[in-house]
Amino acid sequence: MPHSAAPSVAAAHGTSYAHGTSYAPDPGDLPVDGRHQLRTTVDTARWGELPNASSAPVLTVDDGDTVTLDLVSHEGILPDQGRDPVAFFADHGVPERHVLADARDIAASDLARDTADRLGPHIVTGPVAVRGARPGDLLRVDTLSLYRRTHYGIVSNRHGRGALPGELPDDSAELTDPDTRRTPTGTVTAFCTVERQPDGAEFGLLRYGPTAKARFPLDPFVGIMGVASADEAPVHSVPPGRHGGNLDVKHLACGSSLYLPVQVDGAGFHAGDPHFAQGNGEVALTALEAPLRATVRLSLVRGDTARRVTGLLGEPFAETRTHWIAIGLDADLNEAMSQCVRSALAFLTARTGMDRATAYAYLSAATDFEVSQVVDSVKGVHAMIRKSDFPGVL
Structure with a gap:
């Protein structure tokens, strides 16, 4: 099963802002590599739940079509972060004009506002129906391109979550590193910026002292890619399963293919939880969470x-x-x-x-x-x- 060539992760070049890095000043300048484009809006997104058997598609495509999705990160807009991304990121030196409009619109909307206590954190785009898809088929999802929509992201650790629940976060510990903060609810967030080298290589930067920085390579991928569940009940966005969903397999980057067992007519493809980088284990709770423009090809595999x-x-x-x-x-x-x-x-x-x-x-x-x-x-x-x-x- 050969793969078509896929470009590496890329971003528009911009001017400097906080900590001597650059950003993508206008995500509208990023390429649209797909035949269709699906933006994340209040009408095309769901917050904290995945599509199920009764979910109406927001887009319908043919077998083999390509779709470009503008994916939104939940970090910076969650209730424990104030549900105000402009204010949250301003605390890290990000001006309002560099906070994505779709993130601001979703945070200000009523989406998931009344049910946030029983849902997951993720902003999920879709579902996309594929004509002719039937239970028993596989949906093949080829990731063709990924572009950063910002030049910053967040790693978070929340109470009762992560590999060391009850041990971290530690409310009594002093936070001495300049970009690691504690919210009023005790969530600890680490703000990272991106460094782009002349050869195109990109690294995340995490400051841990007045001048010291941890520097790690970026390898973006989409954490949630799935098909609609055959269930009629709401499907929580956190646990992965036969439907795919929140798999968090870091190798699903450009050039990868994911095969998902179709459970309902049309397949109901959806995506969310974009990452700039993740270590196997994702031990703190989140990866380097940040928004991506992702182009995928949706194909059916049968028999x-x-x-x-x-x-x-x-x-x-x-x-x-x-x-x-x-x-x-x-x-x-x-x-x-x-x-x-x-x-x-x-x-x-x-x-x-x-x-x-x-x-x-x-x-x-x-x-x-x-x-x-x-x-x-x-x-x-x-x-x-x-x-x-x-x-x-x-």
Whole structure:
């Protein structure tokens, strides 16, 4: 299954502002690489929940169409941050004109205002219906391009969340680093800016002293990509599942493909939770959360081809140019690991013809199993299966 070429992450060049970095002064200058464009508005977004069987599409496209989505980050607009992104980011030196209009509009709207206590934090765009999609199909989501919409982002840690709930955040600890702040509710947020090198390489900068900065590479991806659940009840945005959703697999960057089992007619594709960077585990609770312009191709995979992609388990599955990626999900991390091994075995036996015992031996000898995240109530593990280990297998 060859991939078409995908551009690297990019951003418009602008002038300097806080901490000697630059920003994208007008996101409208970013390329629209898709046949269709879907902006995130009060009418096209949902806050904290995912599409279900009764969700009406906000856009309908053909099999194989490309869609450019302007995705909004929830960080900076959440109630524990004041639900006022202009004021929140002003505290970090960001002028009002550099706070995205769609984020401001959503924060000022009634979206999720009455039900925020029972919903997740994410701003989710969609659903997009794909003509002809039926249960039993796979929706293939190719990420073609990603562009930063800002030159800053946020990493947050909230009470009862993260890998160390009850230990961090620590309300008694003094925060001495200049861009790490505590909100009135105790949420700790770390503000990061972006440094762009002359060769195009981009890094996140996190200050931890008057002059010291941690500098880490950016590798943007979309944390939530999914299909509508067959459930009629509201679908919380936090736990991932068979529908995909909040997978937080950092390898789903430009050039990747995600395969999702279609559960309702039209598929109901949706996306949100854009990230500039994430470490496996996402231990504090969030990645470097920041808005992206993402272009994806939505294609249907059916019949024997679908079975060769994922085996028979019907779980989300992914691939990059170099790896096949099996995914395991469960509230228990040990069981998520077991599920990931089962998914990897199902894939290898269906795709390569290996028997299960030989595939098990191969996985033990040659495949890295990585913890995607431990913070989304349903935890994730993914297996990185090298394509180069199987010459002649497509």
